[in-house]
Structure formats: C-alpha cells, structure tokens
Amino acid sequence: MHSRAFSKELQAKIDKYKALRNPIKLGDVHFESPLILAPMAGICTPPFRLLMEDLGAGGTVSELISAHGINHGNQRTRDMLKIDEREENIGIQLFGEDPKAMADACEVVQRENPKFVDINMGCPVRKVVTKGGGSALMKEIEALAPLFSQMKKALDVPLSIKIRTGWDAEGINADKIEEVARNEGVEWVAIHGRTRAQQYTGSANWDYIEEFAKGATLPIIGNGDLHQPHHVASRLQDTNCSALMIARGCLRNPFIFLESLCFDPANPESPFKGKDYFEVIERYFQYCLEAYDRERTILIQARKLIVWFAAGFPNAAKFRSLMFQSQTLDESMKIAQDYFQGLGERGKFINYDEVFMNGGHG
Numbered sequence: 403m404h405s406r407a408f409s410k411e412l413q414a415k416i417d418k419y420k421a422l423r424n425p426i427k428l429g430d431v432h433f434e435s436p437l438i439l440a441p442m443a444g445i446c447t448p449p450f451r452l453l454m455e456d457l458g459a460g461g462t463v464s465e466l467i468s469a470h471g472i473n474h475g476n477q478r479t480r481d482m483l484k485i486d487e488r489e490e491n492i493g494i495q496l497f498g499e500d501p502k503a504m505a506d507a508c509e510v511v512q513r514e515n516p517k518f519v520d521i522n523m524g525c526p527v528r529k530v531v532t533k534g535g536g537s538a539l540m541k542e543i544e545a546l547a548p549l550f551s552q553m554k555k556a557l558d559v560p561l562s563i564k565i566r567t568g569w570d571a572e573g574i575n576a577d578k579i580e581e582v583a584r585n586e587g588v589e590w591v592a593i594h595g596r597t598r599a600q601q602y603t604g605s606a607n608w609d610y611i612e613e614f615a616k617g618a619t620l621p622i623i624g625n626g627d628l629h630q631p632h633h634v635a636s637r638l639q640d641t642n643c644s645a646l647m648i649a650r651g652c653l654r655n656p657f658i659f660l661e662s663l664c665f666d667p668a669n670p671e672s673p674f675k676g677k678d679y680f681e682v683i684e685r686y687f688q689y690c691l692e693a694y695d696r697e698r699t700i701l702i703q704a705r706k707l708i709v710w711f712a713a714g715f716p717n718a719a720k721f722r723s724l725m726f727q728s729q730t731l732d733e734s735m736k737i738a739q740d741y742f743q744g745l746g747e748r749g750k751f752i753n754y755d756e757v758f759m760n761g762g763h764g
C-alpha cells in the first residue's frame with residue numbers, strides 16, 4: 403500500500419483545519435466531524451471516499467446499490483460493495499422496495515464491514531421510482547415499518563435513511579417518516595430539502611429542514627445546496643441539525659469539508675491553491691490505480707473529477723477540452739500536471755450562479 407501523505411506543506415494546511423473538527427456520534431456511529439460526504443452515484447466509489455476522508459469529510463456514504471442486483475449475484479453490483487480497509491466511517495446505501503430482498507441484501511452487505519447501512523428514499527429517477535424504490539418509498543408510509551424492521555433484524559450495524567421533504571408540495575411528509583423510523587429503531591434521518599417533484603430545480607428548503615430537525619427525535623442530517631464554505635460554515639454554526647451532508651460542493655471544491663470549519667468572512671480566499679489541487683489529483687489517481695485493473699475505468703473516473711476540480715481556475719474551459727481529447731492515463735496526468743502546477747499559488751473563483759450537475763439519485 404502507498405502512504406497517504408501529501409507534501410509537508412499541504413499536509414500542514416490540512417492538519418491545521420482537521421484539528422478544528424469536532425467528532426460527533428449519531429446513534430452509535432462515530433463521525434470525525436459533522437460534515438459528511440453525501441452519496442453520489444458514479445462518484446462515491448472507494449477512491450473518492452478515501453480522498454474525501456483525507457480532505458476532512460467526517461464520514462462517507464457509498465453510491466446507491468441495488469438490493470436486487472446484490473441478491474442476483476450480479477458481479478458489477480457486488481463489486482460496488484467493496485470497502486477499502488483504510489476507510490473509516492463508511493456507510494453502504496441500498497435501494498430497493500421489497501422488505502425481504504432488502505433484508506437479504508443487508509446480510510451480504512454486512513460481510514464488507516460497513517459502519518452503517520442506509521436506505522435510499524430520495525432517488526427521483528423514473529427507472530427507480532416506477533419499481534417502488536428511491537423516493538417512491540415516501541409515498542407508501544404504511545409499507546415502511548415492515549421494511550425497516552426486516553432490515554434491522556438482518557443487520558448488526560445501525561440502519562439510517564436518506565429522504566427528501568416529500569413526494570411533491572402537497573405530500574410533504576418527512577415528519578411522518580421520521581416517526582415511523584424512530585419507532586422501528588432507525589438511527590438517523592438525512593434529508594435533501596427538495597420534493598421528488600422538484601428533482602433538482604429551485605432551492606433546497608432549509609426553513610423546512612430546520613423546522614423538521616427541531617421537531618424530530620432522531621438526529622437529522624441536513625442536505626441541499628451547501629456548495630460554498632461560507633454557507634456550510636454559517637449553517638453549521640446555527641442549525642437544529644446534528645450534521646450536514648455535502649454532495650456537489652466537493653466536486654468543484656474538494657477542500658470544502660476543511661474550509662467550512664473556520665471560514666473567515668474578512669479573509670474569504672481559499673488557502674488551497676492550484677498546485678495543491680494537483681497533489682489531490684495524484685492522490686486520487688493513486689487510489690484508482692490501487693482499486694481498478696482497467697485503464698479505461700480509471701481514465702473515465704479520473705478525468706471527470708479532474709475537470710470538475712478545474713472549475714473557477716483561469717483557462718479552465720481550454721483545459722477541459724484538452725483533457726477530453728486525451729486518450730491515455732499518462733497523457734491525462736501530464737495535461738493535468740502542466741495545468742495545475744502551472745497555476746502555482748493562484749486561487750479559484752467559482753461562479754456559483756452557473757447550473758452545476760442538476761440531476762442525481764437522491
């Protein structure tokens with residue numbers, strides 16, 4: 403195994419922020435900080451989760467994984483369950499609708515030693531909801547108690563859920579779901595502050611999230627549109643939530659988990675510079691090499707992340723097109739190295755008004 407060390411200079415910056423983290427417990431699960439990496443399909447693989455833990459995420463969740471795929475022994479699905487032994491506070495997220503199938507899948511998942519298992523109850527994607535999974539679970543409240551209890555019976559580790567505010571504006575029912583979850587021994591509820599009908603449009607309804615968290619008995623993790631360190635920092639200072647989850651924010655700023663811990667409005671510039679990003683990319687690349695055999699898989703995974711990381715740096719558009727023309731890993735890394743190291747001490751200015759990744763599985 404390679405070491406996880408960055409250069410002394412970058413590690414010192416990271417450590418300075420990491421020292422500001424306050425560990426928390428949600429139910430029985432320990433997190434290094436209340437800022438947790440949210441599940442993202444196609445992104446929250448072991449290399450990315452490891453990287454985000456290195457960069458201060460208090461815990462992580464896998465991408466959504468099909469219970470039916472697991473039970474059918476589908477190799478690609480089974481591969482998605484893998485957890486790197488260096489991962490610390492990792493949960494596996496399952497999607498599905500049938501209590502028995504979900505409970506059977508839990509038994510397989512458990513062999514990988516996750517710290518918790520999470521149910522995807524927020525995915526708005528048609529293919530998932532037409533089968534009754536993802537956010538469709540929020541419509542069938544009476545079906546939830548058997549689902550939760552059968553999964554709990556199969557699990558030795560805690561069970562959590564990730565929901566939306568409701569199916570649509572008329573069907574806001576997170577509070578009712580929290581009640582069922584609490585009665586069935588679910589450990590916490592993560593909530594993305596949009597309805598299923600909203601998909602990714604409009605803004606996350608933080609007024610609702612805060613009211614919901616205030617009235618809830620279970621710990622609540624708030625999520626949605628926390629894309630800038632100063633938003634995360636102010637929400638963290640003044641929230642009824644026990645923790646916050648960040649998804650898209652870390653794709654353009656992988657240091658968001660650290661920077662949000664002590665954002666200084668008088669000095670808003672990020673301490674992390676262009677050349678730091680290259681070290682992060684090298685580390686990610688290394689984790690990918692350890693995790694995957696196929697160069698093509700690594701190229702596809704690494705290239706999209708590298709391009710997101712460039713957002714807000716000078717000449718990012720030109721860099722992006724060069725990256726997408728590259729055919730090999732060596733070539734991609736060379737282009738990334740020239741670009742990010744060439745940025746040296748330059749900082750980035752992300753245009754947060756631009757639409758970014760308006761779709762996902764939760």
Ligand SMILES: Cc1cc2nc3c(=O)[nH]c(=O)nc-3n(C[C@H](O)[C@H](O)[C@H](O)COP(=O)(O)O)c2cc1C
Binds near residue numbers: 525564761
């Ligand atoms: C590309 C992408 C994939 C996602 N995949 C999942 C998923 O597998 N499971 C899940 O519960 N949510 C998933 N989500 C939803 C996020 O976890 C999060 O709830 C949502 O993006 C809002 O948070 P954000 O504004 O911090 O991005 C995904 C989101 C995106 C953008």
